Amino acid sequence: MENRHSRRDFIKLMSMGALAGLSLGSLSCTKAGREEFLQKHFHEMTETEKKQVIRRLEEKYLKKYGKQVQISTQPAEAGTLWGYGLDLSRCIGCRRCVYACVKENNQSRIHPQLQWIRVIRLKKGSLINLENAEHYYNPETVPEPGFMYMPVQCQQCENPPCVRVCPVNATWKDPDGIVVVDYNWCIGCRYCMAACPYKGRVFNWAEPNLPAGELNTEVHYLGNRPRMKNVVEKCTFCIQRVRQGRYPACVEVCPTGTRKFGNLLDPNSEIRYLIENKRVFRLKEDFNTDPKFYYFFSA
């Protein structure tokens, strides 16, 4: 009797295991699914293979969102190294940058809600110790007396710890200094998130929740194209914009002129002027991550 029971259990288990295997394999049942499963690392694809992938993705997005999406793979331009400046004396903590970023970069809106910029509120008198930082301040109006605000996003380190730890090279620093992620190569181990000292990376814990009406169709393969569940993502200085000579969305939207942006290799750029003439500092410089994100106080 017991023998039969255990055998029945065994069969039950096996069929459930097969079911699990099937649901995993169902990805590769369709042609597109199979292609997606076998897709190579971005660096190992030939130009034709890249074109095929782009076409497949555009079809997929059209089906999902009902919109024609333009996916760019525009590479970094020679002679550019992007740098960012942030004037802490101007920031009023309004978080317009946060929401402009979410809109521009097609982040998941709810469940999970992903944001690449985090504005923290600090009591005046403390800057280095972030332990008393308030992340969810929510007053009627900003700024509040006695406080200052510090927006933090990916600092685009020249020596990025997140890139070093990735076990499959799914994230790397492009020649113009932007740290990017190949969302189709990321295995979702989240080692990069543990390694980042700036909380610069967020994870798609579920299928991204992006309303079709709010989809930004101007996208870059390594930037703001719609993501899938269980992969990591991060700020790319709006790679889709800056490689076409435009400002990142956060710079454009800031109502107080807190945010500055430019080419570190161009001696006449605004960012070079700031580094020359203001007293800039970088976050957690003692980690030797060499960020290209400069904070300063204009007043």
Next chain:
Amino acid sequence: MEAWRFFKKTVNMVFIGTKAYYLWCAFLLTVIGVAVIFYVQQLNAGLIVTQMRDQVSWGLYIGNFTYLVGVAAAAVLLVIPAYIYHFDPIKEIVVLGELLAASAIIMALMFVFVDLGRPDRFWHLIPFIGSLSFPKSLLAWDVIVLNGYLVLNTIVPIYILVKIYFGAEPNKKFVIPLVLLSIPWAVGIHTVTAFLYNGLAARPFWNASILAPRFLASAFCSGPAMAIIIFQILRKTAGMKIKNEALFKISELIAYSMFINLFLLGAELFKEYYTGTIHLAPLEYLYQGLHGHHSLVPWIWSALFMNVTAFVIFLIPKTRENLLTLNIGSLFIIVGVWIEKGLGLIVPGFIPDPLGEIYEYMPNITEISISLGIWAFGLLIFTLFMRIAIPIQRGDFIHSRFMKPTSRPQYERIEP
């Protein structure tokens, strides 16, 4: 012909047993079945069904992984005296110790697998086929050393068992180098696993050079403690020949390891509390609570209590050599080290997060069920290993040409 006979007998031994054996297997299979259901859910919905979030991005899975790598590494504790010092009572159980290590590694690898957001892209980790980032990423190192250790710890016992089955002496020239290799390799897997966390400057709680030594010390407590319990169970249920003397020897080794473990903990507590820099925060969160958050505090104090009590039990020869107190001590160590190295190690690494946020993590039913399922799977594998290994070692399951015509098979047969 002989291979067919071996296969048939093996299937027989695995599928036919006592009532207790069936109950045990059915129990494990049920736990596994529940875990599979939860895992399919996790696959469909994403990791959002767990309690992990951006602030605490690793949890129960990675905690269990760390603990089990330690258990696997501790197999050397059984191997060293057996092969180097020819301590005979332990030599009998080395094969079983290595199979325990193999089971633990399988569980550890499974814990990493269920933690992966994209298991469908698992192949990206395979050298040459995917793009394993070796030697830059410590996780790539871990993939290599863990799989190597798994191969090593299956080849040696299987080779020895096959030789015994054929009535031959294992070829020392083949076995000894592999066994000698497995000793530094065991230290290696746990060191690499410690470095995985240790190498992250962003997490001061892990970024302390004492981490790898502490890992090894605590592993050399939990692994052997587990062996002590398992060997006694096998002695009762499978008639395995293990002398008390061997258990007492292992427990003495645990006492030394636990001393080092507690000493290193003390060194760390002193440094952090006396200097009191901002790097104290994770330790404060763990032992005292931070800004009104203290869900790990009762856990870590229980762990400390269990570890210290077990240390005292294992230090005093009288309590060490009493099976009742020995077992209490072993259970205390198994649980105590699990807390210390599981949630107690992984979670405070993320609290407070790099921008000072505190998100309190406690695993939910999904994570607990899947974790239990993996433990059940590991135990099932180990049970099946034992089902075959013990009769071979006892000399009951041997090549047909050595079977005496009158001898009766010794393994349990189905009751009518």
